Amino acid sequence: MKKTVALIAHDRKKEEMLTFVLKNKKVLSSCHIIATATTGKIIKENAELDVTTYLSGPLGGDQQIGAQIACEKVDAVIFLRDPLTAQPHEPDITALLRICDVHNIPVATNTATANLVLCCFTSDKE
Numbered sequence: 001m002k003k004t005v006a007l008i009a010h011d012r013k014k015e016e017m018l019t020f021v022l023k024n025k026k027v028l029s030s031c032h033i034i035a036t037a038t039t040g041k042i043i044k045e046n047a048e049l050d051v052t053t054y055l056s057g058p059l060g061g062d063q064q065i066g067a068q069i070a071c072e073k074v075d076a077v078i079f080l081r082d083p084l085t086a087q088p089h090e091p092d093i094t095a096l097l098r099i100c101d102v103h104n105i106p107v108a109t110n111t112a113t114a115n116l117v118l119c120c121f122t123s124d125k126e
C-alpha cells in the first residue's frame with residue numbers, strides 16, 4: 001500500500017526541501033505526496049511529482065494537513081521549519097506537531113531526520 005507523506009517547508013527552507021525531494025525522487029515517486037500550497041507547487045513544477053496540495057500554511061494549510069493526520073491518513077511528515085524566523089501562524093505549526101505526537105506519526109523537522117524516515121520506507125517491504 002502506498003505511503004502518504006506530507007511535505008511542508010517554510011520560505012527560507014523551500015530550496016532545501018526541493019534539493020531533498022530531488023535527491024529522494026525515486027522513493028517519493030512511490031508515495032502519495034501531500035503538501036501545503038507553495039511547497040507543493042514548487043515540488044510539482046521542479047521535480048515533476050504528483051502532489052495533492054492544500055492551502056498555504058498561513059491560510060490554514062497546516063491545519064488541513066493536521067486534519068488528515070488526525071484521520072490516520074498520513075504515514076510521515078517532513079516539515080522543514082525555519083527556526084530563525086517568527087511565523088504569523090505559529091499556533092497552527094505547534095498544533096500540527098502536536099497532532100503528530102498524538103497519533104504517533106513520524107515528523108522530521110530537518111533533512112537529517114527526513115533521510116532516516118525515508119530510509120525506513122525503502123526498507124519496509126509491506
Ligand SMILES: O=C(CO)COP(=O)(O)O
Nearest residue numbers: 036037038039056057058
Ligand atoms: O507556512 C507553511 C507551513 O507552516 C508552508 O506553507 P507554504 O508551503 O504554502 O509556503
